[in-house]
Amino acid sequence: VGDPDLCTSPHIVNALIDAAKDPDNHHYPSYLGMPAYRQAVAGWYNRRFGVDLDPDTQVISLMGSKDGVAHIPEALTGPGDYVLVPSPGYPVYSTGALFAEASTYEMPLTRENSFLPDLDAIPKDIAKKAKLMWINYPNNPTSAIAPLSFYQEVVEFARENGIVVVSDNAYSEITFDGYRAPSFLEADGAEEVGIEMHSLSKTFNMTGWRIGMAVGNKEIIRGLGIVKTNIDSGVFNPVQYAAIAALNGPQDCVADACRIYQERRDVLVSGLTKLGFDVTMPKATFYVWMGVPDSISFAARMLDETGIVVTPGVGFGKSGEGYVRFAITRSADRIREAVERMEEVSW
Numbered sequence: 283v284g285d286p287d288l289c290t291s292p293h294i295v296n297a298l299i300d301a302a303k304d305p306d307n308h309h310y311p312s313y314l315g316m317p318a319y320r321q322a323v324a325g326w327y328n329r330r331f332g333v334d335l336d337p338d339t340q341v342i343s344l345m346g347s348k349d350g351v352a353h354i355p356e357a358l359t360g361p362g363d364y365v366l367v368p369s370p371g372y373p374v375y376s377t378g379a380l381f382a383e384a385s386t387y388e389m390p391l392t393r394e395n396s397f398l399p400d401l402d403a404i405p406k407d408i409a410k411k412a413k414l415m416w417i418n419y420p421n422n423p424t425s426a427i428a429p430l431s432f433y434q435e436v437v438e439f440a441r442e443n444g445i446v447v448v449s450d451n452a453y454s455e456i457t458f459d460g461y462r463a464p465s466f467l468e469a470d471g472a473e474e475v476g477i478e479m480h481s482l483s484k485t486f487n488m489t490g491w492r493i494g495m496a497v498g499n500k501e502i503i504r505g506l507g508i509v510k511t512n513i514d515s516g517v518f519n520p521v522q523y524a525a526i527a528a529l530n531g532p533q534d535c536v537a538d539a540c541r542i543y544q545e546r547r548d549v550l551v552s553g554l555t556k557l558g559f560d561v562t563m564p565k566a567t568f569y570v571w572m573g574v575p576d577s578i579s580f581a582a583r584m585l586d587e588t589g590i591v592v593t594p595g596v597g598f599g600k601s602g603e604g605y606v607r608f609a610i611t612r613s614a615d616r617i618r619e620a621v622e623r624m625e626e627v628s629w
Contacts, residue, residue: 284422284568286487287611288542291535294486297527301520311516314507315343315495319522323495326529331465335497340473342503342510343517344494347452347481348374350506353513354496355382357505358446359413366408366415368399369599370423372450375416376599387412390601393573397426401439409443418450420463420566423598423607427461427566433469440475446502447476452494455485455536457566458544467498477502484568485536486528493517493525543568546610546617553621557629570608571595577606588623 301307314320320337327333335341344350355378359365365379369388376386387408389399399417417436419428433449440447449466457463466478477498483489496506547563550570554561560573574580577594584590584606593609595602610617 283611284484284609285489285611286484286539286568287613288487288539290487290491291528291531293531294488294524294528298491298520298524301523304520307519307523311519311522312343313511313514313516315341315517316519316522319343319517319526320495322526322529323497327465327467327497331468333465333467333497336500339500340497340503342496342507343522344479344481344496345492345514345517346483346489347450347479347494347496349492349510349514350479350494350496351375351448351450352378352381353509354448354502354506355379355384355414357509358502359384362411363414364408364412366399366404366412366445367599368416368418368421370595370602370605371416371599372418372422373598375418375450379414384413385411388599388601391421391424391426392601397421397424398428398432401435409439409445412443412445415440415445415447416450417447417466418452420453420457422453422567423569423593423595423602424571424605425564425567425569426571427463430464430468433464433466433472436466437469437471437475441471445475446499447472449476449478451478452481452484453567454480456540456543456568458540458547459565461565463566473498475499477506482525482528487535487539488525488528491521491524493521542614543610546612546614549614549617550608550610550621553618553624557621557624559629568610570610571605572608573604574606575604577603581606584624587627588620590620590623 320341324335324337351374361383363384367375391397454463481494581594592606595605
């Protein structure tokens with residue numbers, strides 16, 4: 283699974299400890315996030331992407347980006363509406379829509395199209411009924427990346443069809459070989475049609491802390507906030523203080539993590555290539571997406587014959603068939619052992 287095995291940096295942990303000792307932080311937190319946290323998010327977005335955000339109206343705290351992914355369909359969609367979801371894609375894009383009683387339309391992500399959705403292939407009647415479109419780059423599970431020009435196309439498509447775009451950018455900081463992932467909000471007009479969700483989980487090894495953010499169009503953020511005030515009571519203040527330390531503090535821990543993941547990626551991809559498997563070197567995320575004849579049977583054989591767990595691609599949607607996903611969230615030595623086990627099997 284996509285759960286980093288690396289430790290949260292000490293300066294982040296210490297910020298949590300110090301804040302937890304303050305009795306004033308033992309009460310209900312703000313629904314939308316402390317002003318200091320929202321200011322830290324806005325500052326980080328400006329430094330990282332050059333995007334200017336009003337922390338009072340364009341930023342909201344999330345209990346991890348999954349919180350926002352699951353709940354925003356409640357704010358934007360209902361029976362008779364469509365949600366455009368990538369296939370393969372994070373399963374919660376679809377289940378969130380189903381809980382809101384909306385229908386889903388799967389946008390196939392194919393190797394031939396660099397795992398980007400073909401917007402022209404979306405039926406016109408579906409596009410007109412769609413209220414929400416999900417995009418996710420760097421991508422889970424394919425590890426594909428998207429250029430800013432693609433985001434510009436998405437903005438124009440959303441304008442033409444009256445669709446809200448939500449960009450799930452949780453993996454933007456896990457990149458290799460000098461690549462820097464853009465934000466959807468860098469595209470001209472993006473803030474008119476959508477928002478972006480981000481998480482501290484992957485960037486700062488804080489998956490269990492449950493802290494993230496949604497940023498962008500203030501009316502969409504307001505709608506998400508209305509839903510959340512009826513569902514949760516905000517993020518524990520000490521966790522927000524820890525997040526502030528992460529966003530405003532030294533970013534060496536992020537660079538160190540990327541170096542570790544890059545070494546692991548190189549070990550795994552090199553080993554799989556030598557074994558003759560159909561695999562491409564990813565430039566981002568901690569996933570490796572590998573082509574196989576049948577995803578479920580291959581995953582079962584991997585487990586039975588090598589003791590290695592991989593995720594069948596079909597579990598991420600119909601277009602995920604023919605692939606499996608590896609997660610490089612184990613040490614390089616452990617990955618070398620996995621490759622050695624695979625070498626003992628006749629594939």
